[in-house]
Amino acid sequence: MSTETSPTPARLNHAAVVALIGRDIVNGKYAVGEILPFEEEFVEKLDVGRGVIREAIRVLAAKGLVETRPKRGTQVLPSSMWQLLDPEILFWRIGQDFDPKFLRDLTDLRSMIEPAACALAAERASDPELQLIAALTRELNYAKDDELAFIEADLKFHRTIMQSTHNEILVQIGVAIESVLRLSVEVTVGIGHGRRIEEHEKVANAICNRQASKARNAMADLIGLNVLDIASILGPAFSNPKK
Amino acid sequence: MSTETSPTPARLNHAAVVALIGRDIVNGKYAVGEILPFEEEFVEKLDVGRGVIREAIRVLAAKGLVETRPKRGTQVLPSSMWQLLDPEILFWRIGQDFDPKFLRDLTDLRSMIEPAACALAAERASDPELQLIAALTRELNYAKDDELAFIEADLKFHRTIMQSTHNEILVQIGVAIESVLRLSVEVTVGIGHGRRIEEHEKVANAICNRQASKARNAMADLIGLNVLDIASILGPAFSNPKK
DNA sequence: AATGTCAATATGTACGACTAATTAATTATT
């Protein structure tokens, strides 16, 4: 039995290396401007072939995290170059801890995008999409006692609105925003969703009646609630984050 | 002399391969869901090593364009997975031709982001940043006869506002929408910038006096002008693009 | 002090062999 403990130390594959180094960069273990270890060092430290390291660094470069140059090595780029909305980078940043500053940035974005998207959806949504939105508000009601189902329905509600704008870019930003959204739902677990459901219904009704500005305002109200919820958990660090 | 015609056919490097395949994907030469040629085929067709192909495909995968799996090959992902705001992807799409649909999507985004960003900037901008914004409006005036300088000053004006929100994500989105911005400036070359400068001054004044909602409205007006300019060039295909 | 040359070095590329995983065809089973 003891012979089975480590059949082979489970060599890292390319994706694991990307995550390993990527996390260390976005979390500041490697400072901006710093040259990170040379290929050969990674090769022996992680016990993988050089190709794996190279491909991993290529991926990081594609995401704007690093830049490679002969003789100088691989340098960490300023964070203004990072593709912050890239799902992986987002995951590395959110997964770790909730940097209040970054959370506020995402909330800013959400406050700009979602209300405006509701207005667009009210104008552009197809009839089937409107029906889907209406159906989802009902589903929210059914699921109000099942936390997990409620969260999923909530997320799908917002996602559907984004899709109803018929704007590829907005759909994508919507996916990025989902992490804040999920947080704002999760922090309210157990305190009842009555108010939340009401607000969702207002949004849905406005969209389905094609009242653009009403939909915008309703969503702004909804987000306002969420922001209060988040702020009550994170305290002043969120509303007024350290620079 | 004839021996010098082709010293070496200038082998493609990794970045060139990324651009080559990436362009073909975003422009639909490889359809969504399609399996693109196997590594070995690229190797002989492009006359490069297998590592180059692999690294290139890794980059494309990092940008969400493709997904690789053993035995199946490399498959083009649905465009909802593409990192549309990635500078390279943006360049491949914009550089080619102006897809009216995509242009409208970007304009939607701009209409949501920039006015709200002006409001934020009015609240959060530091004093030096306010001075910079003021200085840039003056620079716009000086440069009104030098088209190239005018465009650069215009872009820098908008960029500075984004930076004044102190929001990393907005700065990045700002960079992404710069391409539409550039277009909207370029289409008006030669017809005088008087009106445009006026509008910029309104925006700048509102921000510098920390009047958030006034700044929001001024920027919305400015964008409204730009949209009209673009629509007048592209015609109905822009305002009401084919799905 | 400015410029040009050269050697050191880390990334860039190539090639060949092998591994691993997944699909599809084949065979065995019910």
Place this chain on the structure above:
DNA sequence: AATAATTAATTAGTCGTACATATTGACATT
């Protein structure tokens, strides 16, 4: 005949070495 298990074929994944290329920094030259 339909279904499940087995096997074979294929393609991405990895490794290792050798060589090419480009950038840097030191040194020498003007």
